[in-house]
Amino acid sequence: MTDELLNHPGAPTGDVRPTASYTLRVNGVERPVTDAWIGESLLYVLRERLGLAGAKDGCEQGECGACSIQVDGQLVNGCLVPAALAADSEIGTVEGLAGAGGAGGVQQALADSGAVQCGYCAPGLAMAVHDLLQRNHRPGEVEARQALCGNLCRCTGYRGALAAVQAVADAREAALEAELAAAEQAPKAAPAAEPAPAEQAAELPLYADSELWHEADQLIPAQPQGETPRTGGYAYPPTPPHGTPVPPDWQREPAAATDPFGTAVHQDAGAYDGTVYATEGHGPDGYAADGYGTPYTGYDATPAHGIRLPEDENA
Ligand code: FES
Ligand code: FES
Numbered sequence: 001m002t003d004e005l006l007n008h009p010g011a012p013t014g015d016v017r018p019t020a021s022y023t024l025r026v027n028g029v030e031r032p033v034t035d036a037w038i039g040e041s042l043l044y045v046l047r048e049r050l051g052l053a054g055a056k057d058g059c060e061q062g063e064c065g066a067c068s069i070q071v072d073g074q075l076v077n078g079c080l081v082p083a084a085l086a087a088d089s090e091i092g093t094v095e096g097l098a099g100a101g102g103a104g105g106v107q108q109a110l111a112d113s114g115a116v117q118c119g120y121c122a123p124g125l126a127m128a129v130h131d132l133l134q135r136n137h138r139p140g141e142v143e144a145r146q147a148l149c150g151n152l153c154r155c156t157g158y159r160g161a162l163a164a165v166q167a168v169a170d171a172r173e174a175a176l177e178a179e180l181a182a183a184e185q186a187p188k189a190a191p192a193a194e195p196a197p198a199e200q201a202a203e204l205p206l207y208a209d210s211e212l213w214h215e216a217d218q219l220i221p222a223q224p225q226g227e228t229p230r231t232g233g234y235a236y237p238p239t240p241p242h243g244t245p246v247p248p249d250w251q252r253e254p255a256a257a258t259d260p261f262g263t264a265v266h267q268d269a270g271a272y273d274g275t276v277y278a279t280e281g282h283g284p285d286g287y288a289a290d291g292y293g294t295p296y297t298g299y300d301a302t303p304a305h306g307i308r309l310p311e312d313e314n315a
Helices: 042-049 105-112 122-135 141-148 158-185 197-203 212-219 248-252
Strands: 019-026 029-037 068-071 074-077 090-092
Touching (some): 019 042, 029 042, 042 068, 068 122, 074 122, 141 158
Antiparallel strands (some): 019 029, 068 074, 068 090
């Protein structure tokens, strides 16, 4: 019991029989309970306030099992559980075992096996059998007796109840086997259609030097070359085919050079200004200053990034 329940506006303060309002969730349905004495049992509230009379009042002291219900999946005697404490729980009663056409499988098995004589213990027995088969799909004789030992039948119909347990277990096992057999005989699902080549290429990772780049080229729309301005004020240059020699006049005399790619400025480093970038100097005799008599070529070191290679190294 929470203070919230005890102190609701309708609860008279100082009353020796405080009341509370709460909602019970019974068989998946929200059932509000208003101004109920907090000492009322769940069995009483179900029967007298909510009209669910399936659970029977046999002893009101937890001896007979006629009031058996499930609270959060646990089989309990409804006569021993204060209803207000079950406000946040899932409650299952014998009414929830009914099938679409009336009696559920367990109830029908009890009837078929002759377990129902006067019928007063039958709802509690049905809940006990249902709870047992939820926990154990194939209970043995001893397990079934242990599970039902809390349900007293004044008409002494226990053999029928035990037979009903085995009948329901057999029926469910047969239904499962039939379902599995049907699933095995069902035609296999057709294999998924092969994705189109374009879809395959789109799903595969692309790596530099991979031939997939060439396939990907077919998937990427052509970009306007030399026309699309970028934020930096220059445009994408068209990419020349591999092996295309760079015109020597464009390298040596950029001011008068003919732009071989149709782009005025297309390198972050700017146009080549003819400067020789070398890390090793050269002597006046035409040899590199490496001490090995290497003829000086003018480009005896790796130029910085963005610097055009000379013609002889680019060929
Ligand atoms: Fe609850 Fe008998 S009425 S056990
Ligand atoms: Fe009568 Fe069980 S059938 S009490």
